[in-house]
Amino acid sequence: MVSPQKAAWDTVEAGLTSLLRALAVVLPSLALLQVLANARDYRQPVVAVLVWLAVLGAGTWLVPRSRAGRLTTGETAAAVAIAVAAVAAIGAVHRAHSDPGNVNLAVLGTVWLLALVVMSHSARVWIPVALLVFAVDGVLVFRGQGLNALSVSKLGAAGYIIAAILIAFAALRPTLDTHVTMAVRQAALASRAAAERAAAAAIRQERRGRLAVLEEEGLPLLRGIADGTLDPADPGVREQCARHAAVLRNALSDAAPGGEVLAALQPTLRAAGARGLPVTVQFIGEPGMPPPPVTRAVMATVDAVLGALPPHQAALTVVAAGDDVELYLTFDEGLRSAPDLTRFGRDVPAAARWHASLSVTETGGGFLEVSWRKDGAA
Numbered sequence: 001m002v003s004p005q006k007a008a009w010d011t012v013e014a015g016l017t018s019l020l021r022a023l024a025v026v027l028p029s030l031a032l033l034q035v036l037a038n039a040r041d042y043r044q045p046v047v048a049v050l051v052w053l054a055v056l057g058a059g060t061w062l063v064p065r066s067r068a069g070r071l072t073t074g075e076t077a078a079a080v081a082i083a084v085a086a087v088a089a090i091g092a093v094h095r096a097h098s099d100p101g102n103v104n105l106a107v108l109g110t111v112w113l114l115a116l117v118v119m120s121h122s123a124r125v126w127i128p129v130a131l132l133v134f135a136v137d138g139v140l141v142f143r144g145q146g147l148n149a150l151s152v153s154k155l156g157a158a159g160y161i162i163a164a165i166l167i168a169f170a171a172l173r174p175t176l177d178t179h180v181t182m183a184v185r186q187a188a189l190a191s192r193a194a195a196e197r198a199a200a201a202a203i204r205q206e207r208r209g210r211l212a213v214l215e216e217e218g219l220p221l222l223r224g225i226a227d228g229t230l231d232p233a234d235p236g237v238r239e240q241c242a243r244h245a246a247v248l249r250n251a252l253s254d255a256a257p258g259g260e261v262l263a264a265l266q267p268t269l270r271a272a273g274a275r276g277l278p279v280t281v282q283f284i285g286e287p288g289m290p291p292p293p294v295t296r297a298v299m300a301t302v303d304a305v306l307g308a309l310p311p312h313q314a315a316l317t318v319v320a321a322g323d324d325v326e327l328y329l330t331f332d333e334g335l336r337s338a339p340d341l342t343r344f345g346r347d348v349p350a351a352a353r354w355h356a357s358l359s360v361t362e363t364g365g366g367f368l369e370v371s372w373r374k375d376g377a378a
Contacts, residue, residue, distance in 0.1 A: 016119065016172075017063060017064075017066065020063050020066060020112060020115060020116065020119070021059070021063045023111075023112040023115065024056070024058075024059030024062075024063050024112045025056065025059060027108055027109050027110075027111065027112055028052045028055040028056045028059070028109045028110075028112075029052075029056070030105065030108070030109065031052050031055075031090075031105040031106070031108065031109030032049065032052040032053070032056075032109075034105050035048040035049055035052065036049070040095075041094060041095050042093050042094055042095065043093045043094075043095060044093045045093075047089060047093050048089075048090055048093055048094075051085075051086050051089045051090055052086075052109060054082070054086070055082065055086050055109060055110060055113075058078075058079070058082045058113070059112070062075060062078070062079055062113070062116055063116070066116050066119060066120065070119075070120040070121070071116060071117070071120040071121075076116075076117055076120060076121065076125070079113045079114075079116050079117055080113070080114075080117065080129050080132070080133075082110070082113055083110040083111075083113040083114060083129075083133050084132060084133060084136055086106065086109065086110045087106045087107060087110055087133055087136050087137050087140075088136050088140065090105075090106035090109075091106055091136070091137060091140030091141065091144070092140065094106075094140075094144070095144075106137065106158075107133065107134075107137055107158040107161050107162060108161050110133070111161060111162060111165050111166070114126065114129060114130055114133065114162065114165075114166055115165060115166065115169045117129050118166050118169045118170050119169060123170065126166065126170070130162050130163075130166055133162065134155075134158060134159055134162055137155065137158045138155050138158075141154050141155050141158075142155075221237070221240055221241065225237070261283070261287050261288075261289070261290065261295075261298070261318055262281060262283070264289075264290075264295050264298070264299060265281075265298070265299060265302060265316075267299075268299055268302055268303045268306065269281070269316075271303075271306075272306040272307075272314075275311060276311030276312075277306060277309055277310075277311050277312065277313075277314060278313055278314070279306070279313075279314045279315065279316050279329075280313070280314075280315045280316070281315075281316045281317075281318075282315075282316075282317050282318075283317075283318045283319075283320070284317070284318070284319045284320065285319060285320030285321055286320050287318050287320040287325045287374070288320070288325075288374055290325075290372065290374070291352075293347045293348045293349065293352075294348055294352055294354065294372050296347070297344045297345050297347070297348050297354060297356075297370075298327065298370060298372075300344045301341055301344045301345075301356050301368065301370055302316070302327075302329060302368070302370075304339035304341070304344070305329060305331075305335075305339060305358065305368045306329075307339075308335045308336050308337055308338070308339055309331055309333060309335060309336070310333050310334075310336065312331065312332060312333045313332070314329060314330065314331045314332075315328075315329070315330045315331075316328070316329045316330075317330075320374075323373050323374045323375040324371065324373055324374075325371065325372055325373070325374060326369065326370070326371045327368075327369070327370040327371070328367055328368065328369055328370075329367060329368040330365075330366075330367040330368075331365060331366060331367070332364065332365040333364055333365065334360070334364040334365070335358075335360060335366075338358060338360070339358075341356040341357070341358060342356075344356065348372070351373070352372045352373055353371070353372060353373045354370075354371075354372050355369075355370070355371045355372070356368070356369070356370045356371075357369050
């Protein structure tokens, strides 16, 4: 089951993968173009071209694996080895007396490999890896040009490239995690608020409908009794009065319909309340009384979820629209363990179209959804 947190992170991971894929193509391509445009700066330009083509090929292999999760130990070792080998090879074939800006492209073209390591491992792994690449580049720069202001500036530029990009990626994941958590929480709150507004509107609409029926049928009945055209002792008149009185009580009170379902759930709700888990209940529409297999499945499912929750306030809503009945149990705390809901619907007839699912978030909270059809439950 995919939680909202997981779905949001999948979207973020897809964006990060697109960014890394772009870096894996753009940075080595820039270095390759630099080799082609300044071939005289290299002792063996063909070697430099092959190095960057190999780095581009490594991107097609490693970037998709980072999308599936963290790089494995072997894939991480391969990424580090490719980065070190590329920097070493480019530094070895690069002429010492050339354009001062060309050496640092060896680091720039491979830094995306180090970014993959950053996204897959902690600082205890990627910091030594970054220092290793920096050291290899430094040895080649000092060997070719000696220790002077130019070589120090080249090494400083390489260090700046490595530090700036890797620190940015290291800070990116926790920042995105915070934003994803906040976005999921805000969406959950907005969804709950919308559901509550919709439920309140539906209840008001239903009550208005009942009052309209009373106005059309109940008031003429009262007028008939008042003017003597109807006998209040007549059984039919008394039956109509009792029916309209019940409708009026339901329309004007806070209690919702669905007494049969509520009665079936009362033992479970009382037991939950005794454990410090009170449940507020509201009904929208007339769910009727489900047949015994559906009733048992509903009670067992709700009881299993309530039994896995810690003490806090929960809410249960039953919505009946035509022949479809839906039950929602929403909660704000995490489950101690996720119950297996599939076993509760085994005895329910297929015609009832029984469905039960549990949705939870990584930050806690979630909801149980149960649905069935009244016309196929018999």
